[in-house]
């Protein structure tokens with residue numbers, strides 16, 4: 417959905433009511449995972465407020481981001497041992513259940529084949545990995 421279209425939806429939902437700016441910001445961040453500057457400018461035009469005023473109000477709250485969040489890299493070993501001992505299923509489970517905040521891929525053998533399946537999250541290696549272990553590990557990244 418393009419920014420103009422999304423602003424139209426916000427106006428439909430909240431009206432051109434500047435007192436609803438924070439509620440709108442929550443909706444924007446839910447949709448895009450951050451507050452895109454161009455979208456906020458379009459919204460400011462519709463609400464007839466200055467961008468700086470809107471930015472200042474929204475940025476007062478720590479929950480909002482004005483830059484896209486970097487994706488956390490999760491790599492599942494695609495070597496023979498890992499692939500045939502749960503790696504393939506784990507990869508599919510990760511793809512199916514984790515959101516777009518993650519960059520999930522395969523890699524070549526990490527040379528610790530007896531500890532299958534092996535998953536690397538950013539630069540940390542997870543041995544005998546399973547979906548639950550991956551979830552616990554990425555929780556620590558999401559706190560940052």
Ligand code: FES
Pocket residue numbers: 493494495496497498499525526527528529530532533534
């Ligand atoms: S096959 Fe996965 S570490 Fe070697």
